[in-house]
Amino acid sequence: MLIVKDLSVERINKKIFENINLSLTPGNITILKGKNGSGKTTLLKTMLNIIEPSAGSIFWKGKLLKRNFYDFYNHTTYIADTTSSLKKLTVKDNVNIWRKFFISNINDAQIEMALKTLKLDNYLNKKVATLSFGETKKLEFLRLIIENKKVWILDEPLSNLDEDSIELMKQTFEDHSSKEGSIIFSSHQNPGIYVTEEIEL
Amino acid sequence: MLIVKDLSVERINKKIFENINLSLTPGNITILKGKNGSGKTTLLKTMLNIIEPSAGSIFWKGKLLKRNFYDFYNHTTYIADTTSSLKKLTVKDNVNIWRKFFISNINDAQIEMALKTLKLDNYLNKKVATLSFGETKKLEFLRLIIENKKVWILDEPLSNLDEDSIELMKQTFEDHSSKEGSIIFSSHQNPGIYVTEEIEL
Amino acid sequence: MKFLVNPSKFNEMADYIFKPVLILSIILFAIGLLFSFYLSPDDYQQGSSVRIMYVHVPSAWLALLTYAIMTLYSIMALAFRIPFGFIFNTAVAPIGAVFTLICIISGSLWGKPMWGTWWVWDARLTSVAILFIIYLIIIFMNLSFENRIVREKVVAIFVLVGSVNLPIVKFSVDWWNTLHQPATISKLSKPSIDPSMMTPLIIMTFAFIMIGIAIAILRIKTEIISRKSYLS
Amino acid sequence: MNFLNKIIFFYYREYKLNMSGAQDILTNIIFFFVSIFIFIFSIGPDKQTISIIGVGILWTLLLLSSTLSLRKFYQDDFENGNLIIMHLNGLSFGFIAILKTFSHFIFVQIPFLLSIPIACILLNIANDKLFYLFASFGIGSLILSCLGSISSSMNLMNQRNFLLGSVIIMIFSVPIIIFSVGIINMEESFNSLINILFGILLIVFAINPWASGLCLKLSLENN
Amino acid sequence: MNFLNKIIFFYYREYKLNMSGAQDILTNIIFFFVSIFIFIFSIGPDKQTISIIGVGILWTLLLLSSTLSLRKFYQDDFENGNLIIMHLNGLSFGFIAILKTFSHFIFVQIPFLLSIPIACILLNIANDKLFYLFASFGIGSLILSCLGSISSSMNLMNQRNFLLGSVIIMIFSVPIIIFSVGIINMEESFNSLINILFGILLIVFAINPWASGLCLKLSLENN
């Protein structure tokens, strides 16, 4: 559905990458690899219409993304390499805020389930600032379930996670792709996640 | 030199871990493994006398660490799981501040060498806020060289790094341990770094 | 007249006129100072402190003039997409600020013997003070915004909005009854000032203008060089 | 419906955030009252003077305290990535600016407005002026919120000089302040004058989403 | 020697952080003057009134500037881990508090102090009061810095009761400011009064490293 064609990005007159081609179609999982500073984060942000490309174009459902980006956003969850949960609030507050903000049709039981599988169910009334690094990261993944969108754009989702959590992500990814969702994520290593396309920057 | 004996830590009446024993002796490399939220960061901070243990004791050079921690600090570099470089300033400013603050006897050529091996030499006049995630992380490692201390306490140093950088860290670790330095670091996977001790939390 | 909007033409012209302007300004200054200190009479009311006028009035005029020109260039830059306008704004703002500062300092020095205080909150003085602050804000905006394109636009818009202050400075003495001298020289009808005072005033005004042009040329040229990478 | 919900929950979020940082709001109010005390004490017990300058002091303090909170306006959401998330959730940058402006008005300015009656007692301002005060303050503080939004979104591109934004707002608010202070003392023509103030509000209100939105977009692009 | 060096480079760092150039100090000063303008505009240009409340204006602005920067006091260093690094570099928490307090004094308050003479001209404050002003302002602003340090270190702990604490500290500054405002108008007994102010300074100065240090330690432990 999302097609990236000959994309190049410059920043302060410096080429970051050139002529990238990729497409996100239902059911496929794309991994984005590359050295530090090769432009993975930049590419993902460009795909989200936040950074202007210097050349090339991106299409969503056949139209230029630029003209059509709100529709694209309606189908997309983006998780950045930093966490966006509000540190001063509790886990519960954060979850509630997300649920209301994304007008989620997920019910309480599903949320509880998800919290349980992420092993966050004991921390509901704890401030996010007092969670461990990995726990904060896992909390962020709750948004995948709350938002319940088709396209997932994830920036380094696997770093800082323990093996169980990575296993969980693996299953979640496969599950999502089997439900005709599409995923693009950046990562430095691939601990055995099944991918349909690998892009090296 | 640093000996941790039967250490337990509680937080808000919840046991984080119990009866941990370990020691940092010259030349050894300890890896700290464990699930998210198992207490790796907590353990490292306790070893730095920032968190009070609920039971057990830590000795530095035979004395209780509590009585002696400034001497321990004199020999220790700690790199946390977040980066401490000042985002608003340039790479150069940050390096200069560190050099002066740690009263480092490293000369310009060595710094330049280090920046070059970390592939940060082109970014000297760039603000840290505009570096990529991994580049910021690599910049932080410059402190290992600038501070030039014996004991390294590193929290998840390998996450978010690309393969080249991990290779570099591997060599740096081995080099440091061969110079009678000691290292303890936490990590979720071990991409082939030679360790003398492995502690599972 | 293309040199007024085109960087490379401006450079050619600048090379051509810089030396004459500099020499002229030095000569005018020498004559002007001579006139204002030795060859002009004391005022029968104000005594010799009237000589402050020969600095005060030209600098005041130039402060206003500089801003007015900056306004014109901002309009050009924004409406007609002439990048030279942005260059001009960046280069000239400090010059205007200095003139304004000279005006304020000489004015207060004059005010002490005349009004008995350094400063009063009358409309003209206040609006000049605001003019000075506007200049400073322009300078700081130029220094601190990182994104060049945004910075230039923001500054130009700010210059435009700030130009509301110009008529206030100019006509405040007519609109409100204030302590400050109403227009005596720059009246449209016959100026009500003695010619023996008029001569040094005019000379000094030209000297200030020439100095202003000379510095402006230097600053605009450096500004052009610093943008070489993307100016054709 | 969906859209309305989003707006409501935007404010739910802001509410949660501001309440957890309640000390900032409290600090503002304390600053407000401490300053009033300072004036009362520096003037001495001369009631005449106090009531003459009272309105002016209230206005200045309103302005200063809204600059106080400028730093929080977008900075936090910008740094932790929530600005992007809001945008991806279907709110345009301009609309985020509007929502944020109202949030600033509600959580920063309203506490002030609520403390005006007390301040009036302290400053010896006649009761019958209270209505005029409230009307002009209400509009004036919304104007200040709009200006604050513009300048702090500009500040995102200018990580160096945080105060510059505040200075710019203050310069722009000079005419507004002169005007609003004047209004209260001219009770006969109050209605027509407040309309002018209202006009200014409409202008800044129209500029705000456009200017702030652009700045937000550009600063995210350059981050 | 080593220790002295550390102190020097602590300030080098603070300098770099606070001032990416002299322009920030200048902006600070401009901010100060613009605020004075705003006061004058809202109060009216009457010379008599202005010179009466001039001192009050100056104190309000001093208070404003220290409240404005409270948020920056420890928050940034706390969040990005620099507080730990400084401590690991051999500075005790109490000593960090002292250094930070002075840094606040130097980079936030001093620019204000320096612009007092010009402000006096604008505000029609008699020249012979300048000395009194400087003395009481110097001491007063150091007191404010100390109180600021205590209250913002309390703020780092995210427990409710400490939030209240930081507010109480703010309130604590009220009597001090009122007292200092009064001093300037009582020239005969100036010396004895300023000694009292000095006494207060010594007390908060002695409490500061102890209280702030403890708060810093506890907040790092609970983070």
Ligand code: HEM
């Ligand atoms: C800080 C104080 C002062 C400021 C900021 C100031 C500002 C100005 C400005 C901006 C002008 C140019 C106005 C125009 O082009 O129409 C001007 C003109 C003039 N000022 Fe001042 N002034 C100050 C004090 C004084 C004092 C104390 C005197 C003498 C008593 C004075 C006498 C004049 C005269 C004679 C002119 C020429 C008026 C004309 O014919 O255009 N000024 N001043």
Ligand SMILES: Nc1ncnc2c1ncn2[C@@H]1O[C@H](COP(=O)(O)OP(=O)(O)OP(=O)(O)O)[C@@H](O)[C@H]1O
């Ligand atoms: N300030 C705090 N107050 C209360 N509990 C805390 C605090 N900080 C951490 N914890 C809890 O202590 C446990 C251990 O946290 P810690 O950060 O040490 O984990 P970790 O092993 O480093 O995990 P990760 O791999 O995710 O970094 C977690 O369950 C966390 O929620």
Ligand SMILES: Nc1ncnc2c1ncn2[C@@H]1O[C@H](COP(=O)(O)OP(=O)(O)OP(=O)(O)O)[C@@H](O)[C@H]1O
């Ligand atoms: N705002 C910016 N301005 C200028 N250059 C930038 C900016 N952000 C990133 N860069 C540069 O662009 C390049 C690519 O950055 P990007 O963050 O996309 O890398 P990445 O592939 O995500 O790296 P990592 O694996 O470290 O996360 C880097 O060299 C970085 O320094």
Ligand SMILES: [Mg+2]
């Ligand atoms: Mg990245």
Ligand SMILES: [Mg+2]
């Ligand atoms: Mg950890």
